[in-house]
Amino acid sequence: MDAQWRTDFLGTGYQCLTLELGEDDEGPIVATLVSHAPKPPPPPTVAGRARGLLHRLRAPVAPEPVQAVLYIHGWTDYFFQTELADFWAGLGVAFYALDLRKYGRSLRPGQTAGYITDLQEYDADIEAAMAALTDHIRSTREADTPVRISLMAHSTGGLVASLWAHRHPGRIEALILNSPWLELRGSWIVRTATAGLLEPLARLRPKARLKVPELTNYWRSISRQGDGEWDLDPQLRPPSSWPIRAGWISAVLNGHAQVARGLDIRVPILLLASATSTVAVSWTETMKTSDSVLDVNLMVQRGLLLGPQVTVCRFDNALHDVLLSSLPVRRRVYGKLEQWARAFVLKPERSARS
Template sequence: MATLVRCELPPAGTGPLAGADVLYVHGWSDYFFQADLARTLTSWGARFFALDLRKYGRSLRPWQTPGYVEDLSAYDDEIGQALRIMGSRPAGRKVVLLGHSTGGLTLSLWAHRHPGRADALILNSPWLEFQASKSGRNALMPLVDMGARMDSHAPMLNVDLGFYSRAVNQRLEGEWDYNESWRPERGFAVRPGWLRAVLVGHAQVATGLTIDAPVLSLLSARSTLLARWSTDMLTTDSVLVVNEIAERSTRLGASVSIQRVDGALHDVFLSHLPARNAAYAALRRWAGAYVGTEPDGGTGPDGGAGPDADVNGGAQTGPEAGTSAQSVGP
């Protein structure tokens, strides 16, 4: 069971995303809480939706293994059902997919398998290759495959030291408030069945995809991957090797734009304000050229907290401002 979240703010009548529906998919150990992003794209004319995939965020149940799937194509049903609920095609609206990190990998593979279903693909630091590059992936894959055959759910060694959470979390050195049960400081336990699915996806990207929609890949200008905390992690990607991701982005399709944002974090839209504004400005220019009719203009509005609704319709407060949610899937 997945959860479709909808921004309840009415979309602006004009803007680079006027006439478009945006579907956002989060990354690993994550869920949708980026209300600032939803408000901004809504102010550009979009209807904004987001999926909390099965076993993540609002969709996670106590008895489930967080985030676990053994094939990224398992998400095809909930992505397709979300698009049907959004009702984009019958209304003649454009479909814009927006994926962060593992969500970017998932949506890239989905768009490759479903030509003609999306009008544009926006990738926010997509996890398109293993951090140790192709050679590291090839060396690791037999070990991961063996582990998956022996016990696909066995927890693997946790290599997440919590540095990215430190750069994002308002309680630490970041700016953002979120549910730490749904987005734990050191991430969910990685399991070989899930990691094998991701590495298979990386291998597919390495051989080249044929996405028929224009693609924008937003990345930080630099990476900082260290075994100790550094203040550089407040202004760089501390999760992925961005140079490798930039190269892999060129293999997604015939029309790919790559935008490097100085000072950006792994999630460019959670960066500190100067980098965040630069990311929004780059996205607005690209959306005006490839999606809508208004290529120029300012960045989106600042946000504030507001009401949220859980999957059962009960009112609550929190960082996911101005949204409502409903269940998707069997």
Template sequence: MSEWIPDVLGDEFAQRTLELADDHEGPVVATLVRALPTESGWWDRPFGRFRNPLTRRRPLDDVDVLYVHGWSDYFFQKRLARFWTARGARFFALDLRKYGRSLRQGQTPGYITDLSTYDEDIEAALVAMGRGSEGTASGRRLVLLGHSTGGLTLSLWASRHPGAADAVILNSPWLEFQVASVRPLITPMAELQARLRPLEAAPQVDLGFYTRAQQEVADPDDPVDVNLAWRPVQTMAVHAGWFRAILAGHAKVAAGLSIAVPVCVLLSARSATPTRWSADLTSADTVLVVDDIAKAALKLGPTVTVERIDGALHDVFLSRHEAREEAYARLDRWVRGWAAADQT
């Protein structure tokens, strides 16, 4: 495991390379990005006043957050990290193997054939965070935070590792195939194709409208700098072996998971089909069918909160100003409630 070095995000961010076992394409790594709380104090939203950390304990001083990105993505959201560090938490983001900072020459971007492969990435991250491979070797609480495919990955991991996390927060998690009723019908064909030609790529159907929507709603007062080599305008190629792994994950969610800790799911209020460009695509989820995701979320565990945000994009924290601020306000409210209840 390497040492912490300055990250490409600059400012307070650092990164650490996590060496993993080789696979059929050679050496494999994951990358952990870190942002730590400062001693500059924090703004207490409910009371509208500044708190000095030297005179009052911050609400998340004993919390570690582990973020996992989605498909064709990587971690770049400074504001999301600072939401947590301003409240005292240590924030960590994991660029999984073959994504973003972890992608190496000659590798197939994002390619795996089983979502449980990421157990090694997550366990290496937890060790680097000082929590042990199971995440429990610490007196600090652990919050798992996942977006899209990362939300699916973390949901499955949390269900398989009871007691490891204290809360799970999901930003538009990909819990179900876009046409839920079709999934059982296409699964046998997907499994056959994955066995015979696992690296066969599906035709590119992404027209780049989701990326355009984010650019259209970009806020100069809350800038986001994206590396298009790591997060391309059109999504990375979808290979048969990877697609079968996703469908298998969806089937496990549909059968019911057993996440015993509180779960918060943030979603757009509606979906839109990106067949042609229109302004409508700047205020809806153009990736998932959010009504189906909301239903699937109820199968994650016994305590699930679903927050529907009007005007939000697929990544609710990259939406236009009003929806984005609403997403952060909902997250703040849920986290404050969870933190208070968890300490009683």
């Protein structure tokens, strides 16, 4: 698998790997793993190898564990956040990002963008990515090097990652959620009523397109072509959301219902969110300094149901993706993220676990 890695369009220091996931009625399904791992240490000298061999003969020791982060994007999205990759690399953490099936690098001609009818189907994407990144790391180290993986995810990806972590205890070190979509904006009453109305349509015509407004407000808040700072590929991240399909939204609402009943994720969880939301159809200037997609108060309420150890950090003037906010906000976010990571991801006693 390692031989199939190729240079990614993000440029120097980035590689990508296509993960084959079978087929559905639209053809072959793939996910794409993007790598930005810290450079491996230089090879030891002859004298150093000799000393190492003598040391192992006298007192055999296990290889040093490697910490890795696997990042999952949100809806109508793909991985482009090189600043985030550099942050983790600066901490000595191997960084990988996953473009899920039918998103970004993984979307193939003729496929329905982002379409899925059961969020659990993404288990195959995550499992393939974790296996591939483990092999990739071990290809430059000893074959039995322990790899400690933490999940980081944004928005809809945060819902997917949370449900996966609940179903797969003991597989990750920590879960980091950047404005996760854990409940329908409004309340559980709205979600329940919506799910009831959608169920027949989702069952009979799952690809039926729902008539909802096509908003560009959030894109405007992050894109350099609008009021934001980021260069976005218009094919991979169009200004308005992809069409909402009955089967897809039904799968999301089912995931929200699971969260509302409470999950049991037994690893440290960090939830990053804006301090405020702006709920409006038309553009307002406050959308440049708030979450214009989700209700952050409801998000935090649901976040506390994910597991017994949840840390919530909210940031004034942050956007929906807090790491795409203005530079002063991002500096505060990265400061808190580093503080939390050093306590719960990089602690020596955690890294030394076998």
